[in-house]
Every structure is written in C-alpha cells, then in structure tokens.
Amino acid sequence: MKADAASEEYLLPLGCNVIDRVIRAVCLRLTVTSPAAFEAAHAYRVFSVKTLHENGSNSKIAMYRDQVDAVVHLVYTMQIKGAVLMKRLRLLLVLIVILLMTTVGFMQSSAQEEVTLVVWDNFTREAEQAMIEELNARFEEAHPGVTIQREIYETSDLTQLAPRALSEANGPDVIMVNQGYTGMGALVEAGLLLPLNAYADQYGWWDRYAEGLHARNSFSEDGQEFGTGNLYGVSNTAEVVGVYYHKDIFEEVGLSVPATWEEFEAALQTLADAGYTPIVFGSLDGWPAIHTWGAIEHAYSSLNEIDDFIYRREGGTFVTEANITAAEKMREWIEAGYFTPGFEGMDYDNATYGDFINKAGAMWITGSWMTGSIIADLGEDADNVGFFLLPSATGEEVPLTIGGVGLPYAIRATSEHPDLAAEYIDLVTSPDAAALLFEQGYLPAVAPESVEENTLAGDVVAAWNLISSNNKVGHYLDWTAPDIAADIQEMMAGQVSPEEFVNNVEEDYKSSE
Known part of the structure; x- marks a missing residue:
C-alpha cells in the first residue's frame, strides 16, 4: 500500500473525511480483484484529495453523510467479478465524480456564505452619509454574500464606547478611532486593535499619503509612544482648519483675503465697524474651542514646539510664550466683540453652522x-463662500x-474577518473613494x-x-491633553489668566501620562 501512503501529503481538512471514505473504499476493494484497477483508482483518489484540500472544507458537509454511507455500502456489498468489473468500476467512479462535484460546488458556494461585517463610523451629516453608503454598496457588490452592518456615532460617543465594544466578541470589525493617547493609544495599550503593517505592505497604504501623516495613526505596541511603532489605522479624509468666509460680505466692505496677520x-475691525459679527463661534460642545483657539495658537507657534508637546518628546511642554500670547489674543478678540455674542451657549451643528449659512x-x-454640508445646503450659491488659511x-x-x-x-484585534476588514479599509481609502x-x-x-x-x-x-507640501500640518491639541477643552473654556470666560491657563493644561498633560 505504498501508493496509498503517498497521498498523505494532502491532509484532508476536517469535514472532508466522508468523501475520502468513498474513494478509499473503492481503492481497498479493487486491490483484491485487480491491481491495475487499483492503481487507476488510487491515482484518481490522490487527485480528488488534492482537489478537496485546495477547495477547503465545509462544516455542512455532514449533510451528505447519508448519501456517502449508501455509496460505501454499495462498494462493500457488491461482487466484482469478470466482465462486470469494468462496468461496476465505471459506475463507482461516476458516483464519486458526482459526489465530488456536488461537494466542491457546495464548498465553493460556502466560501461566499453570508458574512456580516460590522462597521462603526462618524459620518453623521447628510452629505457624508450619501458618500459612505455609496462606498458600502460598492463593497457589497464586489463581495457577494457580505453585508455591511453600519452603525453611526458622534466622535465623542465613538471614543467613549470603543473600549467596551472592542472587548466583545460581537463588537465592530472595523471602527473609526480618534487619534492620540486617550483614543487610539488607550485601545492599543489594551490590546484591542490589530496592527496593520502587513496590510499596509499588501495594499500599498504607505505610499498613499504625504510623508509623516502615517505617524498620526501609529503607536508603539504598548500604546505609550505616539507617532512611532505600528500602524493601527488608515484615514480616508484629510483635514485642515481654516477660515470660511462670505465673498459678497467681504466685497461689500471692501476686503480681500488677508495675506498677513x-x-x-x-479685517476683524472693518467687519465689526460695518455691523457684522466678524467670526461666528459656538463653544457649547467643547471641542470647537480647541479648533478656534488652536488656530490662533498655531499662528504663534513652531511645528517643533507642537510636535514635542503632542508626541511627548523630551522637553515637550505647553508652557510657552507662544501659548500665553495666543491666550491673550483670544481674550482680546472676545472683549472686542469679534465673536458671536453668547457663544458659550451655542452648539456647533445647528446654531453656529446656521449662523454662518x-x-x-x-x-x-x-x-x-464642513465643505460638503455647505455645498449641499447652498447649492449654486456655495461658491460665494471661500476658504483661506489663518495667516x-x-x-x-x-x-x-x-x-x-x-x-x-x-x-478589532479579535475580529473573525480581519482580511475582509482590510479589504473594506482598502476600498474606502482608495483613489476611487477619494474621487467620490x-x-x-x-x-x-x-x-x-x-x-x-x-x-x-x-x-x-x-x-x-x-x-502638506511645506511641512506645515499641525495637530489637534486634545490628542495629548484630553481636558484642554474645559481649560480653554475657563480661559475664554476670564475665570483664569492666560498664565494660569497654560499651567493648568500643563498639569493635565503631565497627569495623563
């Protein structure tokens, strides 16, 4: 039986043994009656086992067990003699071929069995939802049997819910996470996110973005060092905080886009003198204050100062002359009436956005x-709105x-479908997705x-x-100082001085290490 031993290089996956029983039975029975017939049947068996191995197994193969047992019974009870041999052999091989074709077909269809890929994102606005639903439809069309179960959350809710959700067996396979220590860093430290380096190699993600941007989605394996180590996320959008403005208002008061501070x-004073609120603003949600004051802070700071602070490098600190000056400037603009009156009670998506529109x-x-929402809501009038960088x-x-x-x-580190999840990420971050x-x-x-x-x-x-081409992309300050929004609000309300403000942020910064 040396020939039979040779087939063992093809180890049958669990669930295929019922098929192998049929082929083995034929081989063993034919050994007694005809060595030549055995060799032919054995060669077929090796081919069949290899075919099954390459097509994979299926737990539902047991559905065929009764049919298989009937064939095995036929093999052991029939009498193979004389001229009947070849006729019976042909019959058996036909039965085996039919069974194999049915089984392999069943296995191939099972490869397309229904899979639900759970995806959590923060695309809450109408224009955003249209975009992501289109991408999800494209993915489902390219992957028959796969359903995207999309769940939508505000960014703050994502951050709050992620640790528990990612710890559960039925948690999201794909999830958007906030950058920084309290977001991605905490999840990496808890072992809840899958390193994506291998997928980045496979799909070419390293080459999709400007140099240095991957650092914003990277952490050391223990979650302690931001901006280095493994890649744990891939983004499909870029962001820049700047100044939206109404062109017709600027034209009315004789302003052009300011090129200097x-x-x-x-321009702020000109608009105020003309009876306009220069800058619409609402800080009720907390995080918009990080962006508005942070834009001023970046205008006074250097990238090295902010990098050292964000990535917690040696010597990194929030107590700088630039930050004190930026806080003083914010207070000056508030007192001059350059912001919406009562901004402390205005939310972002409704009141502030409504005021601007x-x-x-x-x-x-x-x-x-906000560009997509402005275009969707203003239609043809959207191009009366422009955008420039704060000088x-x-x-x-x-x-x-x-x-x-x-x-x-x-x-999710424990997702049962990591390869499929990576395919999904590749689609929603692809050049085609970028065009959409x-x-x-x-x-x-x-x-x-x-x-x-x-x-x-x-x-x-x-x-x-x-x-991005001049290495002037800064950072969101809450990535490393999670309580900074509350500190900024205290400063804006005049409850603390600019010096006290920067020291409070520094204290929070150090306590969150």
Whole structure:
C-alpha cells in the first residue's frame, strides 16, 4: 500500500473525511480483484484529495453523510467479478465524480456564505452619509454574500464606547478611532486593535499619503509612544482648519483675503465697524474651542514646539510664550466683540453652522469637513463662500495650521474577518473613494490631481496642498491633553489668566501620562 501512503501529503481538512471514505473504499476493494484497477483508482483518489484540500472544507458537509454511507455500502456489498468489473468500476467512479462535484460546488458556494461585517463610523451629516453608503454598496457588490452592518456615532460617543465594544466578541470589525493617547493609544495599550503593517505592505497604504501623516495613526505596541511603532489605522479624509468666509460680505466692505496677520486683524475691525459679527463661534460642545483657539495658537507657534508637546518628546511642554500670547489674543478678540455674542451657549451643528449659512457672521474658523454640508445646503450659491488659511502671526510665508488626516479606520484585534476588514479599509481609502469624497465636497486624504479654481472645494484643496507640501500640518491639541477643552473654556470666560491657563493644561498633560 505504498501508493496509498503517498497521498498523505494532502491532509484532508476536517469535514472532508466522508468523501475520502468513498474513494478509499473503492481503492481497498479493487486491490483484491485487480491491481491495475487499483492503481487507476488510487491515482484518481490522490487527485480528488488534492482537489478537496485546495477547495477547503465545509462544516455542512455532514449533510451528505447519508448519501456517502449508501455509496460505501454499495462498494462493500457488491461482487466484482469478470466482465462486470469494468462496468461496476465505471459506475463507482461516476458516483464519486458526482459526489465530488456536488461537494466542491457546495464548498465553493460556502466560501461566499453570508458574512456580516460590522462597521462603526462618524459620518453623521447628510452629505457624508450619501458618500459612505455609496462606498458600502460598492463593497457589497464586489463581495457577494457580505453585508455591511453600519452603525453611526458622534466622535465623542465613538471614543467613549470603543473600549467596551472592542472587548466583545460581537463588537465592530472595523471602527473609526480618534487619534492620540486617550483614543487610539488607550485601545492599543489594551490590546484591542490589530496592527496593520502587513496590510499596509499588501495594499500599498504607505505610499498613499504625504510623508509623516502615517505617524498620526501609529503607536508603539504598548500604546505609550505616539507617532512611532505600528500602524493601527488608515484615514480616508484629510483635514485642515481654516477660515470660511462670505465673498459678497467681504466685497461689500471692501476686503480681500488677508495675506498677513495684521491684515486679518484689520479685517476683524472693518467687519465689526460695518455691523457684522466678524467670526461666528459656538463653544457649547467643547471641542470647537480647541479648533478656534488652536488656530490662533498655531499662528504663534513652531511645528517643533507642537510636535514635542503632542508626541511627548523630551522637553515637550505647553508652557510657552507662544501659548500665553495666543491666550491673550483670544481674550482680546472676545472683549472686542469679534465673536458671536453668547457663544458659550451655542452648539456647533445647528446654531453656529446656521449662523454662518444665514450670514449672521462673515467668517467661521473651523475644519474642512464642513465643505460638503455647505455645498449641499447652498447649492449654486456655495461658491460665494471661500476658504483661506489663518495667516502666520510670526511672519511665516506658509502658516502652521491645524490639520492632518481624519479619524482612521481600525480593525478589532479579535475580529473573525480581519482580511475582509482590510479589504473594506482598502476600498474606502482608495483613489476611487477619494474621487467620490471630492465629488461630495470633502477633502480626501489622497489629494485629487486637479481642481476647479475659484470654487469652495478648490480653495480647500489648495490650502491643504500648500501646508502638506511645506511641512506645515499641525495637530489637534486634545490628542495629548484630553481636558484642554474645559481649560480653554475657563480661559475664554476670564475665570483664569492666560498664565494660569497654560499651567493648568500643563498639569493635565503631565497627569495623563
């Protein structure tokens, strides 16, 4: 039986043994009656076992067990003699071929058995939802049997719910996570996220983004070092915090886009004198204050200072002259009436956005993620809105600006479908997805090759290209100082001095290490 031993190099997957019983029975029976017939049948058996091995097993193969047993019974009870031998042999081989074809077909169909991929994202606005639903439909069409179960959360809710959800067996396979120590870092430390380096190699993710942007989605394996180590997320949007403005209001009061800090401050006073609120603003949600004050802070700071603080490098500190000056400037603008009256009680998505859309104010310092909503709501009038970068307060030609990549997609460490999850991430971060994002008015992480000038979308892309190509992309300060929003609100309310403010942030910063 040496020939039989040779087939053992093809180890049958669990569940295929019932098929092998049929083939083995034929081989053993034919050994007694005809060595030549045995050799032929054995060669077929080796081929069949190899076929089963390559097509995989299926737990539902047991459905065929009764049919298999009937064939085995036939093999052992029939009498193979004389001229009947070849006729019976042909009959048996036909039975085996039919059974194999049915089984392999069943296995192949099971490879497309229904799978639910659970995805959590933060695309809450109408224009965003249209975009992501289109991408999900494309993925399902390309993967028969796969259903995307999409769950939508605000960013703050994602951060709060992620630790528990990712610890559960039925948690999200793919989830958007916030960057920084309290977001991604805490999840990495708890072992809840899958390192994506191998998938980045496989799909070419390393080459999709400008140098240095991957650091924002990277952590050491223990979650203690931000900006280094493994890649744990991939983003499909880019973000830049700048100034939206109404072109017709600027034209009415004789303003052009300010090119210097001095020109910007002069524009604030010109608008106020003309009866306009210069900057619409609402800090009720907390995080918008990080962006508005952070934009001023970046105008006074250097990238090295902010990098050292964000990545907790040696000597990194929040107690700098730039931060004190930025806090003083914020208080000065509040007292001058440059912000919406009663901004402390205004939320972001309704009151503040509504004020800007309805021209209750001339400008709005916020992120590029609002472009899609503005285009959707204003329609043809959207190009009456422009976008520019807040100028540098220190005379830099290209201003340091808050920005980076949007919330990245990550994979739950215990997902049963990590390869499928990676395929999903590859699709929603692909150049095709980037084109769809841009069509909907969003800034994709993969920048479009060309844009139409003198449009809102064109302004946003030009701003992003300028800072990303000149290494002037800054950071969101709450990535490393989780309580900074409350500290900023205290400073804006005049409850603490600028010096006390920076020291309070420093204390929070050190206590969160």
